[in-house]
Amino acid sequence: MPAPRAQEAVTVRVFSQRFSATRRGARLARRLATHRLDLWDLPYGSPASDAVTLVVAELASNAALHGHVPGRDFELRLTYDRSAGLVRVEVSDTHPELPEPVDRPSADADGGRGLLLVEAVAARWGVDGRTGPGKTVWAECVLSTP
DSSP: OOOOOOOOOOOEEEEEEEEESSHHHHHHHHHHHHHHHHHTTOOTTSHHHHHHHHHHHHHHHHHHHTSOOTTOEEEEEEEEETTTTEEEEEEEESOOOOOOOOSSOOTTOSSSOHHHHHHHHSSEEEEEEOSSSSEEEEEEEEOSOO
């Protein structure tokens, strides 16, 4: 009889959900992401939760407002690598246009600051192609305490 092996602790957790490409869908994505982070021991109101929630809010909002294709949803995927102290946020939509950050939005502009906020909060971010139409916009947030 073989000796039992010790199981390694699970250090990577994943959450994935599709949402309607609407303002309501973007709001629900943000709320569920915050709830999921809390379940992963990144409590609501902590700096880590606030940073990731901000990134989710901005990317989900962009997917709903700029990546909207009638009849198509967007997908949110969170990956928490506890040992690396990293949360990766991915938002996929079916619109082919790539996001472009605005260098200097005018002071009275209603928008144009979302990707600047993501850039300020996340360690890095980018855009990848995906299977099928559209793209995936992602950002990685490094947590202060892994």
